[in-house]
Amino acid sequence: MTRASAGGTALAAEPILGLRNVSLHFDDGRTKALDGVDFAVDEGEFVAIAGPSGSGKSSLLNLIGALDVPSAGEIFFRGAAYSGNADLAAFRGRHIGFVFQSFHLIPTLTALENVMLPALGRSWSAAAQRRRAESLLADMGLRDRLHSSPTTLSGGERQRVAIARALINEPSLILADEPTGSLDSANAEQVLEFLVGLRAEKGLTVVMVTHDEGISARADRVIRMRDGRIERAGQPA
Template sequence: MNGPHSGLRKTVSSSRPGDAILRLEDIALHFDEGRTKAVNGIDVEVREGEFVALVGPSGCGKSSLLNIIGTLDSATGGRIYFRGQPYSTISDASLFRRQHFGFIFQSFHLIPTLSALENVIVPTIGCAGSAKALKERAQGLLSALGLQDRMGHEPGKLSGGERQRVAIARSLINDPDIILADEPTGSLDSINAAEVLDLLDGIRKENGLTVVMVTHAPEVSARADRVVHMRDGKLDTNPAEHT
């Protein structure tokens, strides 16, 4: 599915499968002068091609950690490395995000007035590259996700599962290294949820992508290579005690 994509040249080159793609050291996100600790001293390593599930109760800091990994938020403490490069040396977070990450959200966040195809193309607006090639790539992604007959439909005319598949295609358009998914099945029924997970897992394996997924659904985390438990902003080393 990684077709030619001339618009983006990666600033950090890929490494071998099994190497660390992400390394988080003592990551903290504190508010109110340290009184609120959304994330507090997280140390995690994610390897190339790995599927990691971040699980924990609501408010434990999973999404905040995901946002920090995806450069949507800045940690107030600690260090993160992407293939060995410290985040602190990234000069253009937007460009870095575009080159290396694909985002999938629980509530899809598709633009209601755009067709499925246009929604997939949206992340490429402002990029260099052939419009025709980008369109063909978006069409290829939607077809691969079984939406070849729904490309011209606006999100309002698609089912929840179809919308999330459009969002998956959108997350892949810039040929990312890591998919960051925040409760991607949270708004879907069990059948659609299973379908979306199958698709996501298939794409991951086929393309050697790394997936970091926030979820609190056991059936979702069960599909992950590794589950990272969180509680009160910290890693939960004994999750069994809290179940």
């Protein structure tokens, strides 16, 4: 992709994300969760990842999200390889927001505390973290539920808390693994609207694993996985 500079000259834009020949093997190589995956995602894109169960979708998202490291190949963030970084947690905390199918909220903390958790230890003050968490929850329509336990919230409300948590450190890349998979259709639609809105309102890049063809249809691009590889149109994976 290219973009025009102020002077009108086309500049090559660095993709926000690049994968080069990425593989992930388990059981001494007997299981190839990912087998030589190559693709790039541009800043501000909304990419859906689809494919049958076991095709490697979550493995792919976990590698992109620096929750795991590839067995081979490299992953780049704005042109810099990070898959071998010593401090993957710091990289993840700075750049990536994760949303999971089963929310992964801590039941003994309030909604507000869950959202503030990833900001612990960051340089901004506790008061500023709290204000930002409150504002994110209000954006998600949860102004009245700040002090509720996740156990008292509906699935849709829980997922909206999880989205607010994903945003607390101002990431540029949101990774969502079947974020609507545990929700009824009305809540799924609302959560999807919030995630799609992040791109429109904040310019965030969204990579979302989904089984839902309705969601894929709204993405800029669908990456289809099969047996740990990306399916290319017209040829076997």
